[in-house]
Amino acid sequence: xxxxxxxxxxxPNLPINELGLTxxxxxxxxxxxxxxxxxxxxxxxxxxxxxxxxxxPHRFAKVSGIGCSxxxxxxxxxxxxxxxxxHGRMPSVITGANLANRDLMCIGVSGxxxxxSIGLGQFAHVVRRRTNMLYLVDNNGTYGxxxxxxxxxxxxxxxxxxxxxxxxxxxxxxxLALQLGASFVARSFSGDKRQLVPLIKAAxxxxxxxxxxxxxxxxxxxxxxxxxxxxxxVREHMHSAVHADLILGQPEITxxxxxxxxxxxxxxxxxxxxxxxxDADYDPFDRVGALTYVQKMHGEGRVATGLLYVxxxxxxxxxxxxTTSQPLNELAEDALCPGxxxxxxxxxxxx
Amino acid sequence: MNSKxxxxxxxxxxxxxxxxxxxxxxFAKALFRMGIPVATRNIFPSNIQGLPTWFEVRxxxxxxxxxxxGVDIMVAxxxxxxxxxxxxxxxxxxxxxxxxxxxxxxxxRRDIHEIGMxxxxxxLPEFVDPKQRGLFKNITYLGALAGLLNIEFDVITxxxxxxxxxxxxxxxxxxxxxxxxxxxxxxxxxxPLPLQVKRSDAVGDRIMMEGNDAAGLGGVYGGxxxxxxxxxxxxxxxxxxxxxxxxxxxxxPQTGEKNYAFMQAEDELAAIGIVIGSAWNGARxxxxxxxxxxxxxxxxxxxxxxxxxxxxxxxxQRSGPSTGMPTRTxxxxxxxxxxxxxxxxxxxxxxxxxxxxxxxxxxxxxxxxDRLQTPVLVLSDLELGMNENxxxxxEWDDARRYDRGKVLNAQQLDEVETFGRYLDVDGxxxxxxxxxxxxxxxxxxxxxxxxxxxxAAYTESPEAYQxxxxxxxxxxxxxRQLVPIADITGxxxxxxxxxxxxxALPIPEALDKLAVNGIHLDTCRVRGFPFGDEVETFVAQHDxxxxxxxxxxxxxxxxxxxxxxxxxAKLIPILYFAGLSISADFIDEQISxxxxxxxxxxxxGVKS
Numbered sequence: 001x002x003x004x005x006x007x008x009x010x011x012p013n014l015p016i017n018e019l020g021l022t023x024x025x026x027x028x029x030x031x032x033x034x035x036x037x038x039x040x041x042x043x044x045x046x047x048x049x050x051x052x053x054x055x056x057p058h059r060f061a062k063v064s065g066i067g068c069s070x071x072x073x074x075x076x077x078x079x080x081x082x083x084x085x086x087h088g089r090m091p092s093v094i095t096g097a098n099l100a101n102r103d104l105m106c107i108g109v110s111g112x113x114x115x116x117s118i119g120l121g122q123f124a125h126v127v128r129r130r131t132n133m134l135y136l137v138d139n140n141g142t143y144g145x146x147x148x149x150x151x152x153x154x155x156x157x158x159x160x161x162x163x164x165x166x167x168x169x170x171x172x173x174x175x176l177a178l179q180l181g182a183s184f185v186a187r188s189f190s191g192d193k194r195q196l197v198p199l200i201k202a203a204x205x206x207x208x209x210x211x212x213x214x215x216x217x218x219x220x221x222x223x224x225x226x227x228x229x230x231x232x233x234v235r236e237h238m239h240s241a242v243h244a245d246l247i248l249g250q251p252e253i254t255x256x257x258x259x260x261x262x263x264x265x266x267x268x269x270x271x272x273x274x275x276x277x278x279d280a281d282y283d284p285f286d287r288v289g290a291l292t293y294v295q296k297m298h299g300e301g302r303v304a305t306g307l308l309y310v311x312x313x314x315x316x317x318x319x320x321x322x323t324t325s326q327p328l329n330e331l332a333e334d335a336l337c338p339g340x341x342x343x344x345x346x347x348x349x350x351x
Numbered sequence: 352m353n354s355k356x357x358x359x360x361x362x363x364x365x366x367x368x369x370x371x372x373x374x375x376x377x378f379a380k381a382l383f384r385m386g387i388p389v390a391t392r393n394i395f396p397s398n399i400q401g402l403p404t405w406f407e408v409r410x411x412x413x414x415x416x417x418x419x420x421g422v423d424i425m426v427a428x429x430x431x432x433x434x435x436x437x438x439x440x441x442x443x444x445x446x447x448x449x450x451x452x453x454x455x456x457x458x459x460r461r462d463i464h465e466i467g468m469x470x471x472x473x474x475l476p477e478f479v480d481p482k483q484r485g486l487f488k489n490i491t492y493l494g495a496l497a498g499l500l501n502i503e504f505d506v507i508t509x510x511x512x513x514x515x516x517x518x519x520x521x522x523x524x525x526x527x528x529x530x531x532x533x534x535x536x537x538x539x540x541x542x543p544l545p546l547q548v549k550r551s552d553a554v555g556d557r558i559m560m561e562g563n564d565a566a567g568l569g570g571v572y573g574g575x576x577x578x579x580x581x582x583x584x585x586x587x588x589x590x591x592x593x594x595x596x597x598x599x600x601x602x603x604p605q606t607g608e609k610n611y612a613f614m615q616a617e618d619e620l621a622a623i624g625i626v627i628g629s630a631w632n633g634a635r636x637x638x639x640x641x642x643x644x645x646x647x648x649x650x651x652x653x654x655x656x657x658x659x660x661x662x663x664x665x666x667x668q669r670s671g672p673s674t675g676m677p678t679r680t681x682x683x684x685x686x687x688x689x690x691x692x693x694x695x696x697x698x699x700x701x702x703x704x705x706x707x708x709x710x711x712x713x714x715x716x717x718x719x720x721d722r723l724q725t726p727v728l729v730l731s732d733l734e735l736g737m738n739e740n741x742x743x744x745x746e747w748d749d750a751r752r753y754d755r756g757k758v759l760n761a762q763q764l765d766e767v768e769t770f771g772r773y774l775d776v777d778g779x780x781x782x783x784x785x786x787x788x789x790x791x792x793x794x795x796x797x798x799x800x801x802x803x804x805x806x807a808a809y810t811e812s813p814e815a816y817q818x819x820x821x822x823x824x825x826x827x828x829x830x831r832q833l834v835p836i837a838d839i840t841g842x843x844x845x846x847x848x849x850x851x852x853x854x855a856l857p858i859p860e861a862l863d864k865l866a867v868n869g870i871h872l873d874t875c876r877v878r879g880f881p882f883g884d885e886v887e888t889f890v891a892q893h894d895x896x897x898x899x900x901x902x903x904x905x906x907x908x909x910x911x912x913x914x915x916x917x918x919x920a921k922l923i924p925i926l927y928f929a930g931l932s933i934s935a936d937f938i939d940e941q942i943s944x945x946x947x948x949x950x951x952x953x954x955x956g957v958k959s
Binding site: 056057058059060061063073074078079080081082083084085086089091092093094095096097098099100101103104121122124125129321322323324325328329331332333335336337338339340342343346347350351 | 383384558559560568571572574576577579600601603606607608609610611612613614616617618620621622623624625626627628629630631632633634636650651654658744745746747748749752753785786787788789790791792795796797798799800801809
């Protein structure tokens with residue numbers, strides 16, 4: 001919260017979605033992050049994606065850990081419940097939220113400190129459990145709230161604001177997500193809304209573990225020359241393998257990507273995910289190929305972006321566990337309590 | 352030795368992983384089925400195969416369930432511990448051993464009865480497979496004991512038939528081994544011994560159940576839908592029991608769909624995180640752990656306290672600190688559980704003392720956590736959790752409805768003018784909460800571990816912070832009225848004894864022993880924390896109170912001093928913390944010694 005309250009009035013010509021709502025109905029409180037912070041662009045992209053998909057704005061569970069990124073669930077989807085939990089532990093809390101009500105859409109927002117250092121274990125395990133969620137990392141390679149320490153995703157040799165080089169190898173969450181079984185893996189850039197919004201839409205429509213690593217420069221501590229997570233560096237070095245668009249019945253303008261090849265994937269709800277391959281021989285359904293591609297790009301000093309892998313027939317943790325289709329938090333005594341007669345028989349078994 | 356019926360301690364010394372547990376368990380169960388009260392104790396190593404393990408059965412017509420010092424009959428089947436096992440037999444007691452090899456002369460004791468039986472030699476011609484010979488060694492001594500102690504043989508053979516139902520090929524060799532042992536005892540040994548058993552009706556309708564098993568079943572009855580956990584001895588069987596009972600009771604027979612989620616987490620942090628996440632979203636959930644897990648969960652427990660989210664944690668205590676003795680019992684987590692986490696935090700605790708209470712408290716804790724919107728910890732221990740002991744049968748009132756606490760649905764939200772998550776509308780310190788996804792535009796709020804105002808908005812206002820902390824203190828007062836009340840007995844004397852959990856097991860016997868010497872104590876069995884008025888009154892009304900517990904530092908005593916501002920001088924610690932369970936002998940000795948030393952008045956000449 002901040003001392004500024006957002007005005008309720010808005011432009012009369014804002015587009016209205018199928019629920020009769022505008023983008024403003026998907027917003028949150030005013031951000032308290034630094035002016036120009038990449039994270040605010042990510043929040044705006046979430047707002048746009050949810051509004052364009054006409055998703056009910058109260059049917060989300062927004063969960064985060066601790067850090068600048070983890071503040072952002074306050075800045076989108078005000079009508080949904082949010083939970084700013086413990087540093088590095090968003091994955092377990094959102095796992096619980098998802099277990100309790102499988103019908104809610106789960107958005108977990110985390111940062112590179114939150115997910116690649118203190119929470120690396122929880123990151124790994126929520127991915128391998130295949131929790132049905134959007135796991136989004138605002139990745140700026142630095143600890144912003146504690147003023148500029150290197151995080152574990154910071155590239156070796158990249159320098160701090162004071163010019164000190166990072167001595168250690170980076171942890172690449174995209175590679176880990178691919179290896180650990182995420183069924184939707186993408187990377188994008190907070191400064192590229194045209195790429196990011198469709199990715200978020202596709203991830204929200206994906207049934208299963210959808211992971212998006214968003215490089216989101218820290219204007220205060222990691223946006224200088226020498227940093228590999230600055231706006232300038234990422235703009236110059238990002239390389240989109242596949243551009244994704246989500247089509248909900250109506251045709252989309254596709255002229256921008258005419259030179260590549262195109263592939264359509266039907267999502268579980270009937271919407272169509274259109275994939276435009278910038279690299280014509282890239283196969284977004286090949287997990288091992290995606291891993292190789294990401295590593296190869298990294299070796300060349302480039303950042304692979306776009307939808308890197310998708311499994312359209314993925315399963316999620318409730319399918320794996322065989323949980324009832326009704327949300328567990330709606331079950332009452334009749335479904336849960338076996339009653340006294342059953343207990344008498346149970347007692348007999350202990351005699 | 353004079354003849355003694357239904358009153359002895361028998362201990363089996365085995366090598367773990369040798370299949371002895373099943374034979375030893377059948378021994379105890381046979382006596383139980385003859386209507387004789389038994390208490391079993393498994394004393395086992397942190398190991399899967401090859402180390403010494405003991406199984407002790409206290410047989411007591413009077414129904415004394417606590418551990419008793421000394422062993423009357425030692426079944427010594429482990430060469431490694433032979434010397435110490437023989438040493439632990441009381442004078443006049445019995446040693447049953449395999450004399451296929453003769454007993455070393457230095458081990459011979461003149462004051463006990465040696466009963467040698469060439470088990471290995473006897474089995475050699477009977478069973479070709481060496482693995483079978485190993486396993487049937489246990490069954491053979493069970494057969495011998497049936498002869499020596501007069502156990503009704505058809506009770507044992509009936510159990511074999513039930514146990515191997517469906518694996519019929521195993522029934523015949525088991526019965527053969529039993530008969531081999533029994534016939535040898537009847538023919539060559541002085542069977543029956545003066546120590547023996549006799550059918551009784553002292554068991555009544557009681558059951559024999561492990562506390563952890565009852566806790567898991569209580570979770571099913573109490574409506575838990577999420578169990579997230581991480582394996583740790585001695586708590587693992589709570590989670591396993593929940594799943595086992597769910598498989599029978601919570602799976603739709605038509606669709607095979609499960610009305611529960613059972614999730615083995617990657618560690619204790621994730622386990623409590625999952626519990627908190629699901630409880631935040633309206634599912635009743637719990638985890639089970641032991642001391643090291645409580646340490647790991649502490650940050651999350653502080654979050655749940657401050658953010659006001661229900662959670663139930665079973666702590667099956669074991670000997671600490673650190674890894675301590677992971678397979679030995681203790682009551683050492685009271686302080687770390689009561690005040691888990693940084694800042695001003697405190698949590699309600701429940702102290703079950705029987706399998707039935709484990710079952711009851713499993714459901715009560717879920718109600719209490721929902722009602723108070725806070726973590727509730729149930730402090731059991733290895734002694735209660737992992738041993739099969741006598742318990743009153745489990746009961747469930749079909750009219751009972753789950754208390755989901757103050758949760759507003761969509762219709763109620765429409766009716767309230769303003770919703771403030773942390774507004775104290777009812778003056779009990781507990782606000783109204785809403786679940787995610789309930790209402791299109793009312794009731795959504797942001798949950799956080801940072802300071803907030805009554806409307807869940809972030810604030811660093813000193814006044815708002817203090818108001819919130821004071822409301823949580825008021826909620827603590829509400830909790831005092833809601834935790835299970837203490838079990839108090841007495842005749843208005845000036846000296847009392849206060850205890851909790853499994854320390855209750857030897858208390859009746861200890862009181863009887865003390866009474867013989869003119870020491871009569873009022874009793875208070877604490878069942879919940881924060882302490883209710885009844886505990887405060889008990890402490891206030893007695894000049895002297897022995898606080899009996901199983902830890903080194905007198906942790907319950909510390910809680911009493913801290914929470915009730917009691918004069919420490921009147922609380923006398925009686926502490927046992929060596930890893931076995933506390934015995935009536937120990938309590939009797941310690942309290943008697945205190946009376947002796949302080950020349951306290953006794954009621955002599957009164958025999959009740």
